[in-house]
Amino acid sequence: MASFSSSRWSPDLPRSVPYIYLDNAATSLPKPPGVAKAVGDAILRAGNPGRSGHALSIRSARDLFAARESLAEVFGCADSSRFVFSENATFALNQAIKGVLRPGDHVVTTSVEHNSVMRPLRRMEEAGVRVTVVPAGKDGVTEARDMIGAFREQTRLVVIVHASNVSGALQPVEDVVAAAHRRGILTLIDAAQTAGSLPIDLSSLPVDLLAASGHKGLLGPQGTGFLFVREGVPIVPLIEGGTGSRSESDHQPEFLPDALESGTQNSVGVAGLAVSLSWILRKGVETIRRREIVLVDLLLQGLSRMPGVMVYGPADPARRGSAVSFRVEGMDPAEVGMRLEKRGGVLVRAGLHCSPNGHRALGTFPAGTVRVSPGPFTTRAEIATFLSSLRKIRDSSA
Structure with a gap:
């Protein structure tokens, strides 16, 4: 087993005050060696990625590309363009839910979801989407048979957290995703608590959408996250605007990642994320x-x-x-x-x-x-x- 070291001093507390940090489900700390330096270096030479042809713009674009390629390697995906950067898992989940569901659709989810899932679902419910919440047991685990039993003819989407952020309970994502896939139902996994710390292989797990933050198990800076969108999944952007591509048109590009990445990306934070992803890949x-x-x-x-x-x-x-x-x-x-x-x-x-x-x-x-x-x-x-x-x-x- 690989060895790990740990700092015993918080950068936010006086050096004379020792601490033990056990709140990694909220934000990981400390970060791997090199992450802070990568962020510091990037902010000193950050150009606008994809907007200009000069050296600094190209360098920032390369930071995004390097992190995107590493995400694809961590999650077993051949096409890194399927990974769309976001500020956090919350934005990614909102993009997935609101970009897929329409009035009259039916969605199935669990009773152990984070508010990043439940609040947008309740908003969509007000707009005419029907929501079924499948109760979990006292151990915080939702039974796959109960989730599958809630499927209807109108079911458009199944949303399931990979691991509860309260109980830590792993949910039966493999069985639920497989059953939904056979019925042509889209699936969305909230992997905020498992990305980077539990193997997820998108080459064998036929999930359509997967959201995660960059600052938890992926050990990157806050303000980073992503949404994976499998090829062929129709999704409407939450926001539209400048992408640096197809600038001759006033219509949003339809290809990923540009279709869902409007505005200037957090290339500074993603530069740090690229370093933490490399660390994860080295450790395994x-x-x-x-x-x-x-x-x-x-x-x-x-x-x-x-x-x-x-x-x-x-x-x-x-x-x-x-x-x-x-x-x-x-x-x-x-x-x-x-x-x-x-x-x-x-x-x-x-x-x-x-x-x-x-x-x-x-x-x-x-x-x-x-x-x-x-x-x-x-x-x-x-x-x-x-x-x-x-x-x-x-x-x-x-």
């Missing part, structure tokens, strides 16, 4: 995933031994992503999170995590949970320190 997503399972297993075992601590999601670390949610009996999740930071220097996230339906499925609404999420640079020692800190907090409140 399979290696990163094996390490993730080890760290999550340590968390689950440690939490399960603490009386008064309730852990949510599957017990098997291989059936979940890196997000682990828990509650301490008699304590508000926000208080637990605050004490972890003040007493142990451990940074986690507490609350509803922008997924109220996910918490309803688990029975943790409205207070939410404490979510701890290791990343590829997290160490066993840091997990041990977190567990020790939590144990002291629990004992002091008993």
